Every structure is written in structure tokens, then in C-alpha cells.
Amino acid sequence: MALKYQGNVSEFIIQGLSDSPSLQLPLFVLFLIIYLFIITGNLTIFFSILFNSNLHTPICLAQLYIYISLACSEYILLTAMSYDRYVAICDPLHYIHRMSNKHCSWLISATYCVGFFASVGHVVLLHKLSYCNSHIIDHFFCDLIPLLKLSCSDTFNVEILTYVFGTLLAGNSFLLTLISYIYIISTILKIQSTHGRQKAFSTCASHLTCVIILYMTLFCLYMKPTTSYSLDRDKFFSLLYIVLVPLLNPLIYTLKNKEFLIAFNKLRCRVKFSLFPVKIIH
Template sequence: MYKFLQNLSVLDISSTSNILPALLHRLFTQENKISFSGCMTQMYLYLSFACNEYFLLTAMSYDRYVAICDPLHYIIRMRDKHCAWLISASYCVGFLCSAGHVVQISKLSYCNSHIINHFFCDLIPLLKLSCSDTFNVEILTYVIGTLLTFNSFLLTLISYIYIISTILKIQSTHGRQKAFSTCASHLTCVIILYMTLFCLYVKPTTSYSLDRDKLFSLLYIVLVPLLNPLIYTMKNKVFLIAFNRLRQMIRAFLFPGRRLHI
């Protein structure tokens, strides 16, 4: 699980670093220009990191499935080479599936306006801006979304159906709570990520409201990478012990008369 969490942290940092520094630069300098190649690069990285995160969370759901439903064979089925293969496959598929969008969008014509109604180069604002026929790009988006994103969601759902059924078969309440706690953090991250995905992209392009979707995009870029480490660290006993020690040290510094126990 820690190998997966390391890569999840890398993806969260990369996706945030792809957009927020440029956004802050524009807010402070009021320089709102970006080159066409820079726009395509930003969109490609944004879509790639998003796809990578979906597939990585799917691999993590399989890891939780093995840990709960087949714990005696966990060490065998989740060896280092198996984890490396799952992580590598997540990266490869994520970077490859986003390349088609960028190639198609880069061939569109933008003759009416060059002003993007968004704070970064996203897929839907560029489609709205183009004066070309975007039917092929929309079909590609739905096909990739159905074959890859929906399948990753379906695999995650199937994993948790087996996980929940296994947990319900445990006799003791303490055993059920302990088993559920091992996958509660991952399940929370999955729910947050797919909720933002459905709010942003799973709807016809005619019903998109760019002003409303700016808020969802900002929440996805800022809130999801912020919540992921918090969700996982709050379940970590070592982190909780260190956090309690830090809190007691701060309390002792602010209130010197009180005794400190570490």
C-alpha cells in the first residue's frame, strides 16, 4: 500500500504543480497569455495525471481486495514486481489515452477568438472556443471515457462488492471494524475523485456551464490533492503519535505553567 501511496502523492503534486503556479503568476502579474504549445502541453499533462490517478486507485482497490478477501496469499499476489507492473501500467495507459485528445484538439481551428474562458487549458473550454467541427473529438472523449474510465470505475466497484461481502461475513464487531478501516481511506478518496469527475465531464457538452465548471475544476485541482494525504495520514498511528506530541509541545510553549507529558 505504501508503494501505491508514494505514487499517488507524486501524481497529486504533479497535477497541482501543472496548473496552480501558472494561475498564481497570472493573478499577480495580470499576464494572461499562454502559447499554443504551452496550452497543449498543460492540457496533456492535466488529462494524463487525471487518468493516471483513476487507474492507480483501481490498482489500489485490487490491493485492498487481496488484503481483505485473500489475506493468506497477500505476500505472494502483491510482490514487488506485481506492484511495479500495476503502477507502470497505470502510468503507461494514462499517458497514452490522453495523447489522442491533444492530437485531435491541436488540429482544430480557433478563428473566432483566442480568449479561453477558463483559468487553464481544459478540454471543454477549448472545444467551446473552436470554430471547427468537434464531433470527432467528442466521440473520442466518450469512447475513451467509456472504455477506460468507466471500466476502472467498474473494476473498483466490483472489488468493493467482494470486500463488503467478505467484511459482513466476519463474526465479531471488532473484526469487521478492523477490516473496514484498512480500506476506508481508499474508499473515501475514490468517492471524492469520481464525484468530481462526474460533475465535470459526464454530461453532454451542450449542458456545460463554464462559469460553474470553473468552481468544480478548482475544487478538483486543489481540494483532491489536499484531502488525499489528510485522509491517509489521519489513519496512520505513527502520524497520530507525532501529531499529539507536537500539539503537546505547542501547548507547553503557549502555557508554560502546565506540565508536558510525552
């Protein structure tokens, strides 16, 4: 019979797969064998591929599809995050209702669905091209423009799709983000206290920095004809996108979160105490 608690419950106990003591040990052994089999199988595949050069065949187009899909999803996700900040600053009384778990789940699902479906057209058109100029991509990952430079076919359709795709997806995302920040900045400027303005702006500064870097690299890399492609310049912008943006992610998702900072300080004190325990001298 389950116990009934009075008041608010703050802790939970996981009962497990079965509450029968006679089944606990057999189930533990069964699932232990299954997990060991999974680990052994994956390690076997990993080392087989590692030491067999015949299996080191790059799937160029699959990597590009994943890259474009995740990039598109990130732009839409940043737009959703700008809406989150808009609601938090401009309409805080309705934040819980407008950004409920149901709405957040819908936004995240729609973000990745749009991203992974929107990049199918690029892969289909790239697969139809002929690549006879070279088999070496002069880049540190399989990007769209360096791949088009290797094609000896007409790349007009791919370029048109890139411009249309960039205008519809990235352009609309940028426009919605811009509108959100126009309202956010106008609301912040109406706050009378300096401390309140600084606190409101600090919640948006890191996200706004990430948005500027992402859209700057997008327009500099892809919203131009392939004839104006510059290897060194585009590598630099790609490096900004791949290295600098992930570097800013902790500032966006964690270091601006008070609850995370409290948990991090507790963890730091616990680690410090375990490494340098205080000795009591009698």
C-alpha cells in the same frame, strides 16, 4: 574487509563514492561546484522568464496533455488501490505474495504508462482544430470542454474520442473498483465483532470517498455534449476535483497508517521539546 554481523541488520552505513581520504575533499569540492552551477543555471532561467514578458507564452495544449495524463493515471491508481484493499481484507494470508514489491512496481509503471499514452489522441485532435471565437479561456486552468467551446471547427471527433476514452478507461476502472468494493463490503459484513468491522471499514472509507468524488466530477464534467456546458457549474466540479481530492490525500496515504502516526507523534514531541525544553530546578 567488510565486517560480518550476526543476526538481522537494522542499520546501514553509506560508504560514499570513495573510501580514500585523499579523494574525499577534491570530490566534495567538485560536486559542490557542479551543484552550485546547476542551481545558478536554473535560477538564471527562472528570473529571465520572470522579468521578460516575451517569454510568458502559455503552452495551452501541453498543459492540457499533462492534466489529462495525470488524471487518467490517478483513476487507474485508485483502481489499483482498491485491489490492494481487496487483497488486504478478503485474502490477507496471501497479501505479501500478491502485493509484493515487484507487483506494486509493475502496477505503478503500468498506471503512468497508460495515462501518458492514452491522452495523446486528445492533443493530436485538438491541435488540428481552429480557434477563432476567442483567445481567452473562461476557466482557472486549461480544461478540455472550455477549449472546445472556443473552437470554430467541428469538434465531433474530439467528443467521440472523449466518450470512447471515458467508457473504456474510466468505465472499466470504475467497474473494477466497484467489483472490489462489493467483495470488500460482503467480507466486512461477515466479520462478527463490531470492532473488527469498524477497523476493516476504516481502511477503506477515505479511499472510497476519494473514488466517489473523482468519478462524480468525471461524469459531470466530460461525459456529456459540449452544448450542455455550464460555466459556473463545471467550474465548481473542477474545483472539487482539484482542491478537495488533494485535501483528502493525507487521509488516504498517511493519517490511516499506524506507523506514520507513531513517527508523527515522535516528531511532534521532539519539536515540542526543542521549542519548550523542560528546565530541571535543583
